Amino acid sequence: TVVWYANGDSPAPQGSKVELTANDGLVLTSPNGDALWNTTAVLGGVFRGVFNDTGNFVLEDGSFKTLWETFKFPCDTLLPSQVLEIDGNLSSRFKETNFSKGRFELLLQDDGNL
Secondary structure: OOOOOOOOOOOOOOOOEEEEEOOOEEEEEOOOOOEEEEOOOOOOOOOEEEEOOOOOEEEEOOOOOEEEEHHHOOOOOOOOOOOOOOOOEEEEEEEOOEEEEEEEEEEOOOOOOO
């Protein structure tokens, strides 16, 4: 079951690839090399990527400090131990095989209302 995905509203063309780089973290590029998406919140050098038992994919620096993680950017699913933070939202998919945003959204507003 797919529980996290990048760039859902602008799917990558067939033949695209994802790379883990020290400077930009995860980078999704098209077959002709154009950057389509990356983990822009990464500050500092990425030392490694870790897929935890919880289902969270984490980018860490050389001191094992978390630089970026999928749990901070939920898509349409929350996994056990995952927290929806203030201003966080979940959006349904358009269709099971179309990862564009669908009709429904769940938003935790900054005043605490869900």
